Amino acid sequence: MPVSSAPEPGEVPDHDLVRRSQAGDSRAFDLLVTRYRGRIYAMTYHMIQNETEAWDLAQEAFIKAWRALPRFKMDSAFYTWLYRIAHNVTYDWLRKKRIQGDGEFDDERTEHRVAAGAETAPRGADAPDEALRNAELGGRIRAAMGQLSEDHRQVIVMREIEGLSYEEIAAAVPCSLGTVMSRLFYARKKLQELLKDTYENAA
Amino acid sequence: MKTPPEDTELLRWLDDEMTPLERERFAARLTVEPALRREAESLQALRRTLREHLPQEMAVPHADFFNSQIQVRLAREVPARRGSGPSWLAYLRLPRLAAAAALVLLAVLVLRPDSGVDSRVLATYTPDPEVHATTHFSEAAGATVLLLDGLEEMPAERPLVGFRQGAADQQLFSVHQQNAGSAPPATAKDETATLTANASRE
Numbered sequence: 001m002p003v004s005s006a007p008e009p010g011e012v013p014d015h016d017l018v019r020r021s022q023a024g025d026s027r028a029f030d031l032l033v034t035r036y037r038g039r040i041y042a043m044t045y046h047m048i049q050n051e052t053e054a055w056d057l058a059q060e061a062f063i064k065a066w067r068a069l070p071r072f073k074m075d076s077a078f079y080t081w082l083y084r085i086a087h088n089v090t091y092d093w094l095r096k097k098r099i100q101g102d103g104e105f106d107d108e109r110t111e112h113r114v115a116a117g118a119e120t121a122p123r124g125a126d127a128p129d130e131a132l133r134n135a136e137l138g139g140r141i142r143a144a145m146g147q148l149s150e151d152h153r154q155v156i157v158m159r160e161i162e163g164l165s166y167e168e169i170a171a172a173v174p175c176s177l178g179t180v181m182s183r184l185f186y187a188r189k190k191l192q193e194l195l196k197d198t199y200e201n202a203a
Numbered sequence: 204m205k206t207p208p209e210d211t212e213l214l215r216w217l218d219d220e221m222t223p224l225e226r227e228r229f230a231a232r233l234t235v236e237p238a239l240r241r242e243a244e245s246l247q248a249l250r251r252t253l254r255e256h257l258p259q260e261m262a263v264p265h266a267d268f269f270n271s272q273i274q275v276r277l278a279r280e281v282p283a284r285r286g287s288g289p290s291w292l293a294y295l296r297l298p299r300l301a302a303a304a305a306l307v308l309l310a311v312l313v314l315r316p317d318s319g320v321d322s323r324v325l326a327t328y329t330p331d332p333e334v335h336a337t338t339h340f341s342e343a344a345g346a347t348v349l350l351l352d353g354l355e356e357m358p359a360e361r362p363l364v365g366f367r368q369g370a371a372d373q374q375l376f377s378v379h380q381q382n383a384g385s386a387p388p389a390t391a392k393d394e395t396a397t398l399t400a401n402a403s404r405e
Contacts, residue, residue, distance in 0.1 A: 026277045033270050042261040055264060062273050066280065134256075141256045159218065160253045166220055185214055192249055199252040200245070 011035075014078040022069050029069075033062050036079055040086045046157045047090045049146045057093055061086035083162070087172055094150045137198055144194040152187035159184055213239065217246050324349075 012031065020028035040061055045054035065085050072081055145153055158164045158172065169180045215221050216229045233240045263269050324347065327336035334353040341348050 026274060029277065030270055030274060033273055034266075037263045037266065037269060038260040041263045042258055045261060046257055051264060055269065058263070059269060059273055059276075063276055063280075066273075066277055137252070138256045141253065145257070156253070157257075160250060161257050161259050166218065181211060181214055184218070185210055188246060188249060191253070192245060195249065195252065196245070199248045 015074060018069070018072065018074060018078050021066070022072070026066075029062075029066055032078065032082075036082055037062070039079070040082065043083070043086055043157060043162070044090050046145065046161060047094070047150075047153060049142060053093075057090050058086065061089045064089060084172060091150075091154070098150070140198055141195065144191055147194060148187055148190055152183050152190065155180060155183040156187045156191070213243060213246070217243065217250070 012028075014032070014035075017028045017032050021032065037058060041054060041058040044057040044061070045051065048054045048057060061082065065082050068085065072078075145156070148156065154173065155169055158169045164172070166177050166180045170177050173180070175183075212221075212225075212229055212232075216226065221229060233243060324338045327338060327349075334351055337350045337352075339348055339350075340346075
């Protein structure tokens with residue numbers, strides 16, 4: 001499972017903040033939220049492809065984590081535990097959406113609407129044409145991700161973005177190792193088909 | 204859907220799921236199978252592209268609002284969490300406190316002024332040598348006061364007042380902190396608890 005990056009020198013370690021949060025210190029929990037909101041939001045955003053809903057789901061994940069904190073025994077890294085909660089929250093949401101028949105791909109969903117005041121992912125100072133090319137490519141990749149089924153998108157996010165092993169993905173989904181490999185295989189085939197011209201031209 | 208067997212190896216190679224020996228063998232295949240090498244390169248390029256454009260961390264829009272909204276919701280949850288927490292009776296699971304409570308009950312039963320028995324506390328005993336018990340009769344309260352010093356730590360905000368037995372207003376005992384009126388400490392540790400045996404009846 002994804003592990004938390006080591007706190008910067010001078011930062012309070014996760015386990016201290018977790019202990020304080022478990023004792024009811026919501027300020028300590030606020031520091032944990034600040035530390036991990038970017039990663040949790042990225043995960044929900046990549047899965048949902050909608051800024052507003054990803055924002056809500058990331059919040060929901062933190063609220064659920066707060067509620068579950070008394071039961072967290074610190075037998076794994078806090079981020080690993082938090083990621084699992086966020087994954088379940090997101091997947092439950094997708095499942096409900098599917099049941100409601102609202103799971104069809106919608107082009108508008110992949111349009112990256114950046115809210116006023118929101119920063120984009122930190123990058124070097126790109127030249128304007130390079131920045132434009134990157135933005136276009138980013139849009140195409142998000143659109144391609146949106147065309148994957150939820151199951152396929154999920155394994156791509158877990159493997160390519162979070163760097164989870166097959167075993168970790170199988171445990172999180174949950175499914176067999178064979179299913180993980182099969183989903184990864186077909187998800188990549190689909191992405192290759194949709195994006196081949198993009199990355200081959202860029203190479 | 205099953206992964207075609209010939210692609211399973213490519214997948215495991217790409218995802219670094221092979222043993223060193225398997226990896227070595229696959230690398231040898233790549234040198235002699237141009238089609239396989241092209242596919243491997245294409246998948247590696249796809250991975251690079253995805254990682255470049257799908258960041259592991261993203262700036263959260265209106266990040267301060269994100270945090271403050273969570274805090275608002277947590278503030279609503281805190282009373283519920285307290286309310287759904289263990290009752291004060293749960294503290295009786297602590298051996299020392301249970302023993303002390305038993306002692307208090309005994310004292311109350313023995314010292315009830317309306318019991319018709321002119322009782323006095325001749326001696327006190329606590330099973331834990333770290334807990335010291337002393338008693339005195341309070342004229343003002345019309346009750347014998349039992350002081351237990353050195354009890355287990357318990358949250359200061361946990362109220363023990365209000366334990367009633369029988370009639371609704373028959374208060375059996377209550378716990379006060381001696382520095383009542385000052386700001387409550389984080390825990391009641393090292394505070395001397397005063398258990399007041401009040402046997403008054405309607």
